[in-house]
Each structure stands twice: as structure tokens, then as C-alpha cells.
Amino acid sequence: MRRAELIMAIVLAIFSAYLMWKSTELPIGWIPEEGPGGGAFPFWLSTGMLLSCLWIIWRWFRRVTPQSRSNLPYFDSQSATLIGLVAVALTAMIGSIHWIGVYGAIPFFFIFYMKFIGRHSWLQTSAFAIGAPVVTFFFFEIMLHITLPKGETEPLFYPLYDLFL
Amino acid sequence: MEIIQLLLDGFLVALEPTNLFLVIIGCAVGLFIGAMPGLGSVNGVAILLPVTFIVPPTSAIIFLAAIYYGAMYGGAVSSIMLGIPGASTAVATTFDGRPLAVQGKADMALVAAAVASFAGGTISVILFTAFAPPLAHVALAFGSAEEFALMLLAFGTFIGLGGDDIPKTIFSILIGLVLSAVGLDVLSGQPRLIFGDIPGFFHGINFLVLAIGIYGIGEILWTIESSRGEVQVSQAVVTVRRIIDSLKQMGKSIKTVIMGSFVGYFVGLLPAAGATPGSIMAYGFAKTMSKDPDSYGKGNVDGVAAPESANNAASTGSMLPMLTLGIPGSPTTAILLGGMVIWGLEPGPRLFVDQTEFVWGLIASLYVANFFSVVLNVAFIPLFIWVLKLPFTILAPVIFVLCVVGGYAPTQDMHDVWLMLIFGVVGYLMRKLDYPMAPMVLAIVLGPLAESSLRQALLQSEGSLMVFIERPISGPIMGVALLLFLLPVFKAIKAKLTNSKGEVNAASGG
Numbered sequence: 082m083r084r085a086e087l088i089m090a091i092v093l094a095i096f097s098a099y100l101m102w103k104s105t106e107l108p109i110g111w112i113p114e115e116g117p118g119g120g121a122f123p124f125w126l127s128t129g130m131l132l133s134c135l136w137i138i139w140r141w142f143r144r145v146t147p148q149s150r151s152n153l154p155y156f157d158s159q160s161a162t163l164i165g166l167v168a169v170a171l172t173a174m175i176g177s178i179h180w181i182g183v184y185g186a187i188p189f190f191f192i193f194y195m196k197f198i199g200r201h202s203w204l205q206t207s208a209f210a211i212g213a214p215v216v217t218f219f220f221f222e223i224m225l226h227i228t229l230p231k232g233e234t235e236p237l238f239y240p241l242y243d244l245f246l
Numbered sequence: 247m248e249i250i251q252l253l254l255d256g257f258l259v260a261l262e263p264t265n266l267f268l269v270i271i272g273c274a275v276g277l278f279i280g281a282m283p284g285l286g287s288v289n290g291v292a293i294l295l296p297v298t299f300i301v302p303p304t305s306a307i308i309f310l311a312a313i314y315y316g317a318m319y320g321g322a323v324s325s326i327m328l329g330i331p332g333a334s335t336a337v338a339t340t341f342d343g344r345p346l347a348v349q350g351k352a353d354m355a356l357v358a359a360a361v362a363s364f365a366g367g368t369i370s371v372i373l374f375t376a377f378a379p380p381l382a383h384v385a386l387a388f389g390s391a392e393e394f395a396l397m398l399l400a401f402g403t404f405i406g407l408g409g410d411d412i413p414k415t416i417f418s419i420l421i422g423l424v425l426s427a428v429g430l431d432v433l434s435g436q437p438r439l440i441f442g443d444i445p446g447f448f449h450g451i452n453f454l455v456l457a458i459g460i461y462g463i464g465e466i467l468w469t470i471e472s473s474r475g476e477v478q479v480s481q482a483v484v485t486v487r488r489i490i491d492s493l494k495q496m497g498k499s500i501k502t503v504i505m506g507s508f509v510g511y512f513v514g515l516l517p518a519a520g521a522t523p524g525s526i527m528a529y530g531f532a533k534t535m536s537k538d539p540d541s542y543g544k545g546n547v548d549g550v551a552a553p554e555s556a557n558n559a560a561s562t563g564s565m566l567p568m569l570t571l572g573i574p575g576s577p578t579t580a581i582l583l584g585g586m587v588i589w590g591l592e593p594g595p596r597l598f599v600d601q602t603e604f605v606w607g608l609i610a611s612l613y614v615a616n617f618f619s620v621v622l623n624v625a626f627i628p629l630f631i632w633v634l635k636l637p638f639t640i641l642a643p644v645i646f647v648l649c650v651v652g653g654y655a656p657t658q659d660m661h662d663v664w665l666m667l668i669f670g671v672v673g674y675l676m677r678k679l680d681y682p683m684a685p686m687v688l689a690i691v692l693g694p695l696a697e698s699s700l701r702q703a704l705l706q707s708e709g710s711l712m713v714f715i716e717r718p719i720s721g722p723i724m725g726v727a728l729l730l731f732l733l734p735v736f737k738a739i740k741a742k743l744t745n746s747k748g749e750v751n752a753a754s755g756g
Contacts, residue, residue: 111709201639213644
């Protein structure tokens with residue numbers, strides 16, 4: 082926990098410095114007749130971010146916060162595996178939307194999550210893997226008229242569009 | 247009298263068939279979201295806001311306010327049945343709710359929670375109806391300096407009263423404001439903070455992307471980690487007779503309920519406070535005022551009634567500054583405020599003048615939502631118990647899918663879905679180190695208004711910061727904001743003084 086606190090503060094400080102630099106693409110000073118330049122607001126705020134990161138680091142050295150005194154691991158191995166698995170599955174689902182679309186990605190996500198993480202029966206898993214995309218389709222595409230990305234599977238939906246839209 | 251007329255007109259709006267239907271659905275959805283461990287009103291409102299785009303703004307906010315309300319009722323259910331608060335707002339409900347459930351009096355605790363919530367809701371809506379119009383009237387005189395001062399006050403309450411680590415709170419506020427500045431500069435129209443020249447950043451970062459990331463994905467990751475252990479559901483026998491008996495017993499708790507409602511309402515008005523500290527304070531007051539404080543924590547019905555009346559009252563209270571001043575009183579109302587902007591309304595005091603139907607329709611719908619929540623709550627108790635037995639490995643993927651689709655819907659851009667995932671994961675990692683997330687969400691919603699009011703005020707004053715101090719309304723607000731910013735410093739000095747005194751005493755005594 083102690084190391085994580087320091088690493089997080091350093092990463093956020095670097096990000097703040099990057100934001101400061103990025104803000105200077107627009108004028109950060111006073112422009113006559115126009116007031117503060119477009120970069121001023123984000124520039125001074127990211128300066129504040131950097132300062133608060135330095136403050137967090139200073140408090141880390143003085144061991145003020147509970148995290149900076151804690152010897153507990155930031156992640157124990159069990160939760161690291163679980164959270165890592167879930168995060169990878171989510172990333173894979175969102176990534177595959179570009180390719181096989183929402184209606185291809187959702188069933189795979191349910192099968193992975195319910196069968197391999199949750200160890201549910203195939204019956205339960207397939208009920209959700211099939212039910213969720215059907216409900217999503219009728220709710221978003223038919224009721225709300227919001228077209229969700231379909232990637233390569235787009236042609237499969239032409240008959241459905243003809244039928245419902 | 248004018249208020250009563252406006253309220254009656256509001257009822258005509260709230261009781262239109264579509265709106266009435268949405269209130270009932272909203273209450274039911276809210277009850278379930280509130281009852282699920284880890285999810286509260288803010289998660290429900292953030293995840294479901296995108297689906298409200300098909301209905302007119304009035305119906306949309308009525309639906310979301312009903313979810314907000316329902317979730318306050320529902321939070322008590324898992325606090326009592328599982329011993330885990332359904333939302334942070336129901337933490338205090340576990341103190342006595344859980345012992346009651348263990349003693350086999352779960353139904354009594356559930357009924358007490360429902361009745362107290364109803365009373366808290368009703369009292370606070372009446373207070374709301376009385377206070378909102380005069381406050382909105384005063385706020386009409388506000389200029390850009392006052393607007394900016396109010397926002398500073400909102401951020402000041404997080405620092406002074408939020409109770410989180412100070413530098414981390416400041417960081418959270420500032421990063422929210424910077425993220426709100428991404429996109430096109432409002433005044434000059436030039437692109438700004440376009441990271442890696444990715445075109446998706448040109449339309450700015452939608453507050454919903456951050457809100458769903460943090461309160462959807464981040465929250466579920468948090469719950470997955472913290473609830474690995476098996477959850478034990480209490481058994482509850484529910485019969486009409488037992489419910490009537492419990493209702494009769496509630497008569498003794500009237501005083502506690504009224505006290506809880508007032509505490510909750512006034513704490514709810516403060517931007518950083520809201521329902522969680524409101525309910526905990528109400529619990530504390532009830533215990534101090536009680537003739538039998540020792541029975542608290544061991545299954546006293548008043549210990550359920552106090553926090554439950556307070557959290558419902560606070561949810562109404564937090565809507566007052568949102569509607570009259572355009573400053574949200576809680577993360578949930580911050581998201582509602584962001585929703586108003588998407589629906590094409592301009593939040594702030596003009597709302598009461600320009601959008602009377604919207605404002606009074608919403609207020610009247612709170613009365614209606616309150617009624618339906620209590621009815622549905624009691625009717626759904628058996629169903630809740632069944633749903634709460636659903637394993638989290640089924641709920642989690644369902645919510646993840648809702649987040650992804652909900653994050654895509656507003657802008658229909660996959661860029662935002664990726665951004666949401668990043669915010670969710672990074673937010674979760676930061677939250678593990680006690681970085682508070684609510685100030686960030688509030689800041690991204692208030693950011694655009696804060697920037698434009700600051701720049702306009704400075705432009706009018708030709709760069710002099712005195713404009714914020716000299717004006718009769720903004721001056722005192724700035725003063726209070728400054729006090730709040732300095733409050734932690736005073737506290738630290740006081741702590742040091744008492745510490746050194748203690749040492750002196752110890753030295754002289756030894």
C-alpha cells in the first residue's frame with residue numbers, strides 16, 4: 082500500500098505536468114479586450130493538481146496518511162487475479178465490438194464471465210448470453226432508435242431492420 | 247397561495263399517464279438498484295440517464311428523480327437482509343437493522359424503514375416546496391461573480407466538510423475541472439487539450455462517460471473485490487398481520503422520524519454532505535436523545551427509523567440547490583444537472599421562471615414517487631429477497647453490459663466507451679488509495695459554468711479579482727467559501743494545541 086501511494090502520486094504528478102504543458106498550446110495569459118486566454122483555466126488548474134500531488138508526496142514521506150503507513154499489499158494475489166481477469170474480459174469485449182459488434186461481443190462476454198468466473202450451469206449461462214442481446218436490441222434499436230455498432234455482423238441485421246424499422 | 251396553484255399545476259403534469267407510468271417504473275427500478283449491494287442512486291441515475299433521451303425533459307427528470315427516491319428506500323433492504331449497506335446512504339441502517347433481522351424481526355425493520363422513508367420524504371418535500379421559490383427569486387439577481395462564488399462554495403464544502411484526505415480531495419476537484427475543459431474553448435472556439443490529436447476529444451469529455459466509468463465500472467470492480475466472501479441472506483416471514491403490528495409499533499418512533507427528517511433535509515442542502523453523513527448524524531442524534539441509548543446497535547427500531555427518514559429527506563434537500571442555484575447538492579443531483587444540459591435546459595435560477603412546468607412537475611412528482619415507493623417497497627419485500635440471492639457473478643456482467651451500451655448511446659462514439667473503461671479502472675485504483683470520487687464528478691459537471699462565469703466576471707472587472715469580494719452577495723459567499731477551505735487548517739491547529747496541552751498535563755501529572 083505504501084509503495085502504491087507513492088507511485089500513484091508520482092504518476093498523477095507527471096500527468097499534471099503534461100496537462101500544464103498541453104494547456105500552453107493556447108494563450109495562458111491575459112489578452113487585452115478578451116480577458117484570460119483559452120489555456121489559462123486548464124493551465125492554472127493543472128498547476129494546482131501538480132502542487133497537490135507534491136503535497137501528497139510530502140505527506141507520504143512524513144507517513145501522515147493510513148496508506149503511507151500500511152504494510153498491507155495494494156492487491157493480494159487472489160483479488161489481483163480476479164480483478165485482472167475481469168478487466169481483461171471487459172477490454173476484450175469492448176475491443177471486439179469494433180469487429181463483431183455489440184451483438185457478437187455480449188454473448189461471448191456472458192459465456193466467459195458466467196461460465197468461467199462464476200461457474201454457473203450452461204443453461205443459466207446461455208439464457209443470459211442469448212437473452213441479453215435480444216433485450217438490448219429491442220430496447221435500444223427498436224424503442225429508442227439508437228443504432229449500436231455491429232461491425233462485420235451488420236449484413237445479418239438487414240432482415241431485422243426490414244421487419245421492425 | 248401562488249405556490250399552491252403552481253403545485254397543483256405540477257400535479258397535473260406529474261399525473262399525466264406517461265409521467266405516472268415513469269414514476270412507478272422509476273420507483274421500482276430504484277428500489278432494486280438501491281437494494282443491490284454496492285449500487286445506489288448515483289449508479290442507477292448515471293447508468294440509466296442515456297435511456298431517457300426519447301422522452302421530453304420533464305418526463306426524463308421525473309423518471310430519474312423516481313429512481314433517486316426509490317433507491318433511498320431500497321438501500322435499507324440489503325442493509326437489513328444482508329447486513330451490507332445497499333448504498334453508502336444506508337450504512338447507518340445496518341447498525342440496528344441487521345441485529346433486528348438476526349433476531350427474526352426483519353419484517354419489522356423493513357416496515358420501519360419504509361414508513362420512516364415515507365415520512366422523511368413527505369416532510370422534506372413540504373419543506374422543499376416552501377423554500378425553493380423564495381430562494382430561486384433571490385438567486386435571479388446573481389451575476390457571473392456570484393455564480394463563480396457559489397461554485398467555489400460547493401468545492402469548499404468538499405474540502406472543509408467532506409472528511410476525506412485534503413490534498414487528495416483538492417486533486418480530485420481540480421482534475422474534474424481540467425477534464426471539463428477538454429474540447430473546444432467556449433469563448434474563442436479554439437481546440438484545447440486534444441490528447442494525441444484523437445478526434446474524439448473535440449466534442450469534449452461528456453460528464454456521463456466519467457460518471458458511468460466511476461459509478462458503473464469502477465464501483466462493480468470495487469464490489470467484486472470487497473464481496474468475495476459469501477453473503478448470508480436473513481430469512482424474513484412476511485404476513486399482513488405482522489406488517490400491521492409493525493405499523494402500530496411505529497407510533498412510538500414519531501419523534502425520531504421527525505428529527506431525522508429535519509436533520510437529513512438541512513444536511514442534504516450542503517453540496518459535500520448529502521444523504522450519507524445526514525443519515526449517520528440522524529442516527530447519532532437519535533441515540534443521544536434516547537432514554538435508552540444502550541439498546542442502540544442491538545436492534546432498536548428507532549435506530550432504523552432515524553437514518554432512513556434522514557436519507558430520504560436529504561435526497562430531496564440536495565435537489566434544492568440544484569434547481570434554484572444550479573449547484574448540485576450530491577453526486578446524484580450533479581448527474582441530474584448534467585442531464586438537464588443535455589436535454590437543452592439551462593440550469594440556474596431562471597429555471598423557475600422559464601420552465602415552470604418542468605420545475606413544478608418535478609416537485610409534484612416527488613410527492614407521487616414517495617407514495618408509490620412506500621407501496622411498492624412493502625409489496626416487493628419477497629421479491630427483493632429472491633433477487634438478493636442472485637449471485638454477483640450474474641449481476642456484474644449484466645451491469646457491465648449496461649455500462650458499455652449506456653456509455654455508447656449519448657454520443658454514439660466508441661471513443662467514449664474506451665474512455666469510460668479507462669476512467670473506471672483508474673478511478674477504482676485511485677479509490678483504493680482514498681482519493682474521493684464524488685468531487686471529481688461534481689467538478690466535471692460544474693466545470694464549463696465555472697470557467698465561463700470566472701472569465702466573464704474577470705472580463706467585466708478588467709482583470710481585478712476584487713469583483714468577487716466587493717459585490718454584496720458574492721463577497722459573503724466568498725468569505726464562507728474561504729472559511730471552508732481553511733477549516734482543515736483550523737482543525738489541525740486545534741488538534742496540535744490539545745495534543746501539546748495533553749502532553750503538558752501528562753508531564754505535570756507524572
